[in-house]
Amino acid sequence: MATPSPANLRAFVRNNTRLLPVPDLPEIRLHQADDVMAMMSLAGGELGEEDPGLPFWAFAWAGGLAVSHYLLEHPDDVAGRRVVDIASGSGLCAIVALKSGAAWAHAVDIDPLSEAAVALNARANGVRIGFSRQDLLGAEPPECDVILAGDVCYEETMAARMLDWLRLAASRGTRVLVGDPGRRYLPPGMSPLASYRVRTSHELEDAEMKDAAVYTFPGGG
Ligand SMILES: C[S@@+](CC[C@H](N)C(=O)[O-])C[C@H]1O[C@@H](n2cnc3c(N)ncnc32)[C@H](O)[C@@H]1O
Numbered sequence: 001m002a003t004p005s006p007a008n009l010r011a012f013v014r015n016n017t018r019l020l021p022v023p024d025l026p027e028i029r030l031h032q033a034d035d036v037m038a039m040m041s042l043a044g045g046e047l048g049e050e051d052p053g054l055p056f057w058a059f060a061w062a063g064g065l066a067v068s069h070y071l072l073e074h075p076d077d078v079a080g081r082r083v084v085d086i087a088s089g090s091g092l093c094a095i096v097a098l099k100s101g102a103a104w105a106h107a108v109d110i111d112p113l114s115e116a117a118v119a120l121n122a123r124a125n126g127v128r129i130g131f132s133r134q135d136l137l138g139a140e141p142p143e144c145d146v147i148l149a150g151d152v153c154y155e156e157t158m159a160a161r162m163l164d165w166l167r168l169a170a171s172r173g174t175r176v177l178v179g180d181p182g183r184r185y186l187p188p189g190m191s192p193l194a195s196y197r198v199r200t201s202h203e204l205e206d207a208e209m210k211d212a213a214v215y216t217f218p219g220g221g
Contacts (some may be wrong), residue, residue, distance in 0.1 A: 001048030001116050004112075006116065006119075010106070011045070012043075013058075013120055014031065017033050018031070022060045022065070022092065023057050023198075023200070024069075024199045025067075025068055025069075025072075028189055029124050030091075030124070031058070031120050031124070032058055035203065036055065036058075039055040040055050041054050043055045043058075046113070051209070053101075053111075053142065055113065056089040056090075056111065056114070057109070061150060061181045061200075062179075062212040063150040063153075063178070064089065064092045065199075065212060066179035066180070067093045067214055068092055070194050071096045071097055071107060073194070075100035075101055080101060080103050081103055081145035082103055082106075083098075083103075083104070083105040083144060083145070083148060084106050084148045085104040085129075086110070086136070086149050086160070086162070087151070088118055089109060090131055091107050091117065091153040094107045094127075095127055097187065098125075098129070103151060104128075105129050106130035106131070106132065108168035110134075113191050114133075118131055126164060131144070136165070137164075138161075144174060145175060145176055147166060147175070147176045148177050148179075149166060149168050149176065151179060152178065153180050153187075154185065155185065155188040156185050159185035162221050169220070170217035171219045172219075174221065175216065175220040176217050176220045177193075178216070179210035179213070179216065180212060181198070182213075190215045190217055191215070192213035192214060195211060195212070195214075197212075
């Protein structure tokens with residue numbers, strides 16, 4: 001089955017989510033789902049997938065929440081800078097970067113429903129976000145000043161590819177901020193820039209509140 005048109009995907013997101021404030025970030029609103037399993041099944045049907053993945057785009061994940069809190073505390077990290085939000089999901093990190101004064105923000109995610117959610121969430125928050133659905137992890141890191149990566153260490157192969165790519169970007173002078181709540185494939189020995197207790201839900205995690213930190217790599221600006 002062909003991927004539905006962008007307009008149909010946006011209609012799907014609009015019709016199956018509620019526009020709600022992000023917990024503890026009331027100034028940001030996202031199109032969010034209540035029930036992860038129900039949304040997984042609905043989204044799989046929409047995309048014609050027999051074995052759908054989690055609907056990451058319909059929730060704010062703990063890693064992205066940590067990046068968001070960090071940017072609100074440290075807007076100078078992105079103010080006037082060109083920002084890429086890799087593995088954007090809902091686009092939360094890109095939205096917060098723009099609200100913190102980023103010159104522009106571009107979201108990247110391989111899920112077509114992320115593209116639809118980012119478009120709707122950008123509009124709901126009064127910002128403009130570019131989008132790429134290409135898998136950039138096999139390509140050269142993009143020309144930008146800051147890369148935000150919220151919650152990217154949950155799956156072994158993806159985390160390994162992502163971290164190699166982020167390290168390469170940092171070695172070339174890009175500031176890299178990774179938000180993570182202690183997922184299994186977060187490399188050992190990374191020291192946090194800042195830690196937050198973020199509000200999530202039993203739908204997604206084993207607790208309502210999670211400790212999540214923001215990390216960087218040496219070399220980045
Ligand atoms: C746990 S979600 C994080 C979403 C968001 N950053 C947040 O913290 O709320 C991880 C995201 O990674 C995306 N993803 C997986 N592999 C990817 C790849 N190779 N390139 C870009 N995004 C990818 C998934 O589609 C998903 O939206």
